[in-house]
Amino acid sequence: MRNLKITLEYDGSGYEGWQSQGEKKTIQRTLEQCLELITQEKIRVIGSGRTDAGVHALNQSANFLITKPIGEQKLLRAINSVLPPDIAIKTIEEASLSFHARFDAKSKVYLYRIMNWPVRPAVGRQYIWHVPGRLDLAAMEKVLGCLEGTHDFSAFCGSGSLVKDRIRTVIGWAIDARPSGLIEVTIEASGFLRHMVRNIVGTLVEVGRAKIDADQIPAIMAGKDRRQAGRTAPPGGLFLQEVRY
Amino acid sequence: MRNLKITLEYDGSGYEGWQSQGEKKTIQRTLEQCLELITQEKIRVIGSGRTDAGVHALNQSANFLITKPIGEQKLLRAINSVLPPDIAIKTIEEASLSFHARFDAKSKVYLYRIMNWPVRPAVGRQYIWHVPGRLDLAAMEKVLGCLEGTHDFSAFCGSGSLVKDRIRTVIGWAIDARPSGLIEVTIEASGFLRHMVRNIVGTLVEVGRAKIDADQIPAIMAGKDRRQAGRTAPPGGLFLQEVRY
Numbered sequence: 001m002r003n004l005k006i007t008l009e010y011d012g013s014g015y016e017g018w019q020s021q022g023e024k025k026t027i028q029r030t031l032e033q034c035l036e037l038i039t040q041e042k043i044r045v046i047g048s049g050r051t052d053a054g055v056h057a058l059n060q061s062a063n064f065l066i067t068k069p070i071g072e073q074k075l076l077r078a079i080n081s082v083l084p085p086d087i088a089i090k091t092i093e094e095a096s097l098s099f100h101a102r103f104d105a106k107s108k109v110y111l112y113r114i115m116n117w118p119v120r121p122a123v124g125r126q127y128i129w130h131v132p133g134r135l136d137l138a139a140m141e142k143v144l145g146c147l148e149g150t151h152d153f154s155a156f157c158g159s160g161s162l163v164k165d166r167i168r169t170v171i172g173w174a175i176d177a178r179p180s181g182l183i184e185v186t187i188e189a190s191g192f193l194r195h196m197v198r199n200i201v202g203t204l205v206e207v208g209r210a211k212i213d214a215d216q217i218p219a220i221m222a223g224k225d226r227r228q229a230g231r232t233a234p235p236g237g238l239f240l241q242e243v244r245y
Numbered sequence: 246m247r248n249l250k251i252t253l254e255y256d257g258s259g260y261e262g263w264q265s266q267g268e269k270k271t272i273q274r275t276l277e278q279c280l281e282l283i284t285q286e287k288i289r290v291i292g293s294g295r296t297d298a299g300v301h302a303l304n305q306s307a308n309f310l311i312t313k314p315i316g317e318q319k320l321l322r323a324i325n326s327v328l329p330p331d332i333a334i335k336t337i338e339e340a341s342l343s344f345h346a347r348f349d350a351k352s353k354v355y356l357y358r359i360m361n362w363p364v365r366p367a368v369g370r371q372y373i374w375h376v377p378g379r380l381d382l383a384a385m386e387k388v389l390g391c392l393e394g395t396h397d398f399s400a401f402c403g404s405g406s407l408v409k410d411r412i413r414t415v416i417g418w419a420i421d422a423r424p425s426g427l428i429e430v431t432i433e434a435s436g437f438l439r440h441m442v443r444n445i446v447g448t449l450v451e452v453g454r455a456k457i458d459a460d461q462i463p464a465i466m467a468g469k470d471r472r473q474a475g476r477t478a479p480p481g482g483l484f485l486q487e488v489r490y
Binding site: 008009010011056058080085087088120123124239 | 253254321331366368369372
């Protein structure tokens with residue numbers, strides 16, 4: 001038995017998210033079907049975590065057990081030749097049998113892309129949230145400063161989540177604004193709750209538009225009430241950028 | 246009568262190019278239909294030039310005559326609200342009645358994006374040509390150096406073109422290669438023949454892969470024979486970046 005660790009990139013626009021759910025078209029299911037086609041084995045892919053419908057990944061990590069003695073590079077080429085064009089395996093490496101893509105993840109880095117420009121984009125519109133109007137970047141940075149560290153992130157947890165422990169650690173963040181109007185928000189955390197990045201970014205934009213005062217953020221977090229924070233940013237702007245082990 | 250100059254961005258993936266051809270879904274036809282819907286006038290949009298099926302534009306320029314006394318900003322918002330998401334008008338301004346988007350263009354700048362990486366991209370694959378394997382950038386720059394200036398570009402003119410005068414002036418060029426594998430080729434010329442940028446880029450890649458020697462380029466150009474140059478690069482990597490007046 002071998003345990004292979006993979007990293008993969010995907011355009012989530014056409015998928016119902018990562019996780020297999022019956023007959024729904026998901027990244028996990030598509031991967032498993034292609035791997036089974038090539039290896040003629042029943043394969044169960046373990047992702048580092050789920051991504052929502054419409055969310056993309058630049059470097060998702062996963063692992064799976066196989067018995068076939070096929071070389072990693074040969075398998076990589078074979079699987080990329082059968083995967084649809086919106087999913088690509090970037091690397092395959094042999095891991096120890098104990099490696100588990102979800103349990104062993106130390107942190108994840110998400111990237112959210114905003115186009116802050118009067119006119120909506122046409123090229124690359126699948127990969128960005130169009131936000132017209134002036135945004136106060138200093139106020140948005142202040143919000144991220146409040147989130148840094150270990151906190152209960154219930155106020156940013158999507159409804160319907162069954163997770164009880166909502167304490168997570170935001171390890172780092174950055175906002176990079178370009179003259180083109182592109183704003184890239186990067187957040188690294190020990191783990192993320194359901195819709196957490198999208199709820200944080202939705203709140204950032206409401207603070208940037210002065211609909212919420214940045215000074216209210218500590219109280220919103222302490223209140224642990226999702227309804228007090230901003231709305232959920234759309235999925236297309238979100239990318240799982242890296243999983244750190 | 247008013248003459249309006251517009252700049253627009255489009256994702257050409259879903260279109261049969263710029264130019265109206267009967268019932269085919271083209272950028273020009275889509276624009277005209279939306280403008281007619283809003284202005285209730287018969288509108289003929291004059292583009293700076295055609296773009297092929299699948300080619301994108303970051304800043305295409307065009308003009309059209311209307312009689313309605315609607316403000317430019319109001320018209321911009323109205324037209325963007327009815328245009329499909331893969332086309333967006335970026336600016337509208339009043340031009341002199343003599344302004345003609347095609348005849349008055351002094352030069353055009355095209356951008357071609359190549360992903361030079363072992364594994365194919367998934368995110369943004371609509372906007373790039375995946376070229377695996379080592380590319381000799383210095384040899385590619387040498388080719389562009391040969392193209393600079395005023396020449397007969399018949400060797401890079403797509404078959405089927407009815408244009409007799411194939412003398413054009415390449416005003417400037419650049420190759421920008423990033424550690425990510427992204428290579429951006431930019432070419433500015435007084436005008437472009439059918440498939441000219443894609444034929445140049447296809448040739449560049451064959452030179453980069455040492456299939457064609459850069460030293461052969463002057464002879465290939467002098468031969469004026471399309472079959473001597475490299476193959477046509479795919480349309481998805483090509484962007485009309487700017488039209489200069």
